[in-house]
Amino acid sequence: MATITETEKDFMDFLKEQNALREAISLIQWDLRTKIPKKGVEQRSEVVGYLAQKLHQMQVSDKMKNFIDELKEQTSDQLIQKSVQECLEIYEKNQKIPENEFKEYVMLQSKSEAVWQDAREKANFSDFQPYLEKLVDFNKKFANYWGYEENIYDALLHNFEPGVTVKTLDEVFPKVRKSLTELLQKIQDSSVKPDTSILTTHFPKKDQKNFSIEILNRMGYDFDAGRLDDTIHPFEITLNLNDVRITTRYDEQDFRMAVFGIIHEAGHALYEQNIDKKLEGTPLASGTSMGIHESQSLFWENFLGRNKVFWESHYDLFKKYAPIEFDKVSVVDFYQAVNEVKPSFIRIEADELTYPLHIMVRYELEKALINGDIEVKELPHLWNEKMVEYLGIKPPTDREGVLQDIHWAGGDFGYFPSYALGYMYAAQFKHKMSETLDVDGIIQSGDFSKIRNWLTENIHQYGKLKKPLDILKDVTGEGLNPDYLVEYLTTKYRNIYQF
Amino acid sequence: MATITETEKDFMDFLKEQNALREAISLIQWDLRTKIPKKGVEQRSEVVGYLAQKLHQMQVSDKMKNFIDELKEQTSDQLIQKSVQECLEIYEKNQKIPENEFKEYVMLQSKSEAVWQDAREKANFSDFQPYLEKLVDFNKKFANYWGYEENIYDALLHNFEPGVTVKTLDEVFPKVRKSLTELLQKIQDSSVKPDTSILTTHFPKKDQKNFSIEILNRMGYDFDAGRLDDTIHPFEITLNLNDVRITTRYDEQDFRMAVFGIIHEAGHALYEQNIDKKLEGTPLASGTSMGIHESQSLFWENFLGRNKVFWESHYDLFKKYAPIEFDKVSVVDFYQAVNEVKPSFIRIEADELTYPLHIMVRYELEKALINGDIEVKELPHLWNEKMVEYLGIKPPTDREGVLQDIHWAGGDFGYFPSYALGYMYAAQFKHKMSETLDVDGIIQSGDFSKIRNWLTENIHQYGKLKKPLDILKDVTGEGLNPDYLVEYLTTKYRNIYQF
Incomplete structure (x- = not known):
């Protein structure tokens, strides 16, 4: 230097x-x-x-x-x-944004979130509609200020996942959707019906927390550089690279909320805790994009937390903390229960397989909105139509439909695709990792440090030094490729549902 | 307007x-x-x-x-x-302070605190001595920049208790000391020896906390505008007038630390929570001085928390949370135990009666230091001499002596008198309050709101709109007067120790 x-x-x-x-x-x-x-x-x-x-x-x-x-x-x-x-x-x-427009937009955002919250409670879209219309208009205007090559929506995507465009998504998403809906059909036709009654057994908060802390320690979450607190809407937040906090919500009637939620947030936190400390104090000291961040949280939540070997090797530990009722449930039945696939209305409660379909509903709609192909007032109707088309179910009200997510109320258009992209990235990373690491063997051992070290070496350490698609390329040797995710889901659910 | x-x-x-x-x-x-x-x-x-x-x-x-x-x-x-x-x-x-001197001083402060902490642990004054010498020199220099009329130490006092001077303290403190040492002598000569063995009964943290919260609610501490957390060195901190937080430390072998500590910090917090909200956003939205602040915390801690009527009317409540051993101790014995008078080395552990003597030791020494009458290197020796003179005991090491407090390490000269002043103010307020309120009757009722309202109306609401001595004058009609404190202590301890 x-x-x-x-x-x-x-x-x-x-x-x-x-x-x-x-x-x-x-x-x-x-x-x-x-x-x-x-x-x-x-x-x-x-x-x-x-x-x-x-x-x-x-x-x-x-x-x-x-x-x-x-x-x-x-x-x-x-x-x-x-x-x-x-x-x-x-x-x-x-x-590029005129100061007065920026100010107006910031005020609109905070007002809209409050209106949305109220509208959601009342399941009354029309209260929210005028705000959403303004938010869409602002975002179209901003997208034009920022500029784009092919599709106006690309300018917004760029804020969350630079390098990814409508062209890519329109190639990839339909392929994935086709595979997933085929899988879903097979699952629904299967005679295997997991018994999920155990999942709603009363499970004291303190025990959920203590089990989760055991897993956090095995993941290598550093409590000397972080904390775990309670909240309503769980999140990870980085104060500095040595103070990366996670939060969760406990549902004593469904331990999955906290247990999988904590593993998810810890996935985000491991990313931030392991960024090279020499980036501290620069704008590079954070995860490089929403998609790569989500690849880390979903990697741990799904590829570890919902993994068969994980439960085979950790179910005894889990039962140390779980209510006595779990003693009567075999690990196989338990594994099948936490992996039940069933179309549902709420994105954040969706299973691994239907989750990407929820994202695609949102992507199609927001892309059409920003392109002026549809109007805000048509959204409730179109949402329900898409839900029927992609998932086969129709939300009873807009509370379980178009009003469920905060993103649009905060003006975040172009954010949703990151969730699905992150999932695909995670599958690509997992595939690559498996070439050099015995991932299941490591999970079985209860010491996950080799997995974490691999992620740190290949992804975490760089912070924003590398753009998302560069990381993907450097690690896997290829670009976005949905095949690994489809393959993973196919193998996994073929096994569970025996088709 | x-x-x-x-x-x-x-x-x-x-x-x-x-x-x-x-x-x-x-x-x-x-x-x-x-x-x-x-x-x-x-x-x-x-x-x-x-x-x-x-x-x-x-x-x-x-x-x-x-x-x-x-x-x-x-x-x-x-x-x-x-x-x-x-x-x-x-x-x-x-x-008035040249910028380079200010910067140097700020760095010296933080360095000195670290050195002091280490020196205290090792009971090694000489490590700390050179830093303390520099801190004294800076404070003498600053005092000269700021100016004073009679005594250089007045300039420092002004930072903590504007209006109070060496002249006042030198009139008041010796009087108080004379009375307290006489009282102390009578107590030591008394045949009454409270049995304090109950105080060190194991008392689970959660139970201490739950009892304290009952008292906080009766005091009117507003949990919607504050919180109670754990810490090492307890404090109250005001984020804004609707977010006034308190902290405490629990010793499961001595409940007094948390129970009296929480009442003390809540006394500070009630002051801040009840400042007129129209002062929010100005530099007037805080307590007016260290002394008036301490008058509020000590009022609640001593005049309520160590009051006979309080325990007579709250001992049953206390026993609901306390370990079973307390059932065998009468409220009279309990009251005497928590009011035992016994000279001790550590200021923050001192009883009500000897506490002001600890302050006077510090005041005499720091006044002499700033006036150049003594040198820093003489401090350990002079400290021990004063302790023998005022309290009749000699600290075994400097850890229990001159090194015990953080104040000087932080450059806070002129701060200590506030503690004793606050105590005298509190006694003056209490006396005045008793003219219109049946204080013991209110305490007995378990609803302390009339006391709190009196304090809010007379003191809290003003924030920094009034200077400390103006508040004192407006409320009591007189200036600093130690007679009320002496009278309070005399009556109380004559009763307990029967002399």
Whole structure:
């Protein structure tokens, strides 16, 4: 590394200041969702608004522009070079939006979330419709400011999964859908019907938590660099690379919520805890995209947590914490129960196999919205139609339909595909990993460190130093390929449902 | 209220920005002392340093100076006027210190605290001595920058208890000391020896906590505007007026630590929760001084928590949570046990009667240090001498002596007197309150709201709108008067020790 110049040093200091604001904002968000007493929220919201505004001002400041211009071509330090690129992307993305529109949009977002929450409770789409219309209009406008090559929706996809386009998705998703619906048909035709009654046995929170902590320790989640807290909508949040917190919700009538939820969030957390510490203080110190992040959480949740060998080797441990009723259930029956496939209305409660179909419903609709092919007011009807087409069931009300997710209310169009992409990435990584590691053997041993180390070496450590598709290419030697996911699901469910 | 001018509005917005930083810093401090995983601390310290620096820069900025100059004489709004005065005090206090000295001092403080912690553990004063010497030198220099009328130590006292001077303390403290040492002598000569063996009965944390929460509810601590968490060194912290958190430490072998500690911190919290909400966002939205704050915590801890009527009326409730062993102890014996007077080395473990003597040891020494009458290296020896003179006991090592408190390591000279002042204020308030309220009757009823309302009406609501001695005068009609405290202690302990 060449000696750092005065400008480079000033730039890094400027990044550290932004990082301090980012860390303070993250702590406030964590506190807002886990600890804050209810009367404190109103004033705290002002505080976070102020800090976010300060951060935004720094990101689009002339000072930032000058650093970018000065360092873009000149720096020989790779870390600084990548940081400059990242800052340039943020700068351009934000600069292209006129300030008054940005402000109006931020206010619309927070108002819309409140309206959506209320509308969902009442299952009344029409209350939410005018807000959603404005949000769609803003996003179309922004997409045009940002620019795109083929499809306007690509500009929004870029925010969550740079490199992935409508063209790719329109090739990949229908293939996957075809395979999954065929599989689903076979499953529904099968005479195997898992007995799931055990799943709703009363299971005290403390025992769910203690079992989950055993698994977290085996996964290598570092409690000296994180915590586990209760919340309503579970999330992982990174305060800094040595303080990566996870949260969960306990349902004492269904342990799956917390047990699989914790493994999922810990998958996100392992990614962040294992980013190279030399990235700390730069905008590169986080996961590279929503899709790659989801590949990590789904890898652990599904490929480990819903794995047959995992339960064969961990069911005794589980029973140490579980209610006595589980003693009467064999590991085979238990494994089949937690892997039951059954079309359902709510995405976040979907099984492994139908989950991608939920994503495709959303993708098709939001792509059509942004392209102006459909109107917001048609959404409830079209949603239900798609659900029948893809999953064979029709939501009884919009609460279990188009109003279930927060994403659109927050203006997040282009986000949903990441969930399905992450799942496919995870299957690709798993396949690659299996070439050099005896994955099942490692899972059986109860010490998962070799798996974690593989993920760290190939994915985690880079943070945002590599773009998502570059990571995929570097690790697997190919681009997005849905075959591994389809193969995994086919093998797994053929086994369970014996077709 | 006159219509607010453009400048006044801008000023209030500027204050809100500072307040946002203050709130973020407070949340970080709370998290650092209650929740943060250990590896996260290092990076978080940088964040809090950055935010504190930003706040400091705003407080001493030209922008602030311009607001002060423009509004000092002109504003007709009382809230703005008082805010301007407060900002002016902060501005002048900070402006008078050259920037390089300020920076050096801040670094010295944090280094000294670490050195002190280590020195205390090893009971090795000489490691800490050079740092303490520098801290004393800085404080003497700062005191000269700030100015004073009679005694250089007054300039430091002013930071914690504006209006109180060496002249006052040198009149009041010796009187109190004389009375307390006489009382102590009578107690030691008494044949009454409370049996304290019950106090160290194993008492599960959860039960201590549940009893304490019952008391918090009776005190009117608002859990919708606060929380109770675990920590090592208990404290109260205000994030905003609707988020006032308290913390405690549980010793399962001595319930007094948590039970009295929680009442104490809740006394601080009630003060802050009941400040007039219209002060939110200004620098006036906090307790007016260390002394008045301590008057509130000590009022509840001692005048309620160690009160005979309180235990007579609450011992049954206590026994619902306490271990079965307490069933064999009468309320009289219990009351005497928790009020045992016995000279001890550690200030924070001292009983009600000897506590002020601990403060006087510290006051005499720090006053002499700042006046150059003694040298730092003489401290261990002089400390032990004073302890023998005031309390009749000599600490076995400096760990139980001069090294026990963090205050000097943090550069806080002039702070200690607040503890004794607060105690005297509390006795004065209690006396005044008793003229219109049947305090014991209210305590007996289990609903303490009339007491809390009296404190809110007379003290809490004003925040920093009134200076400490103005509050004292407005409430009691007189200045600092130690007679009420002496009278309270005399009556109470004459009763217990029957002299």
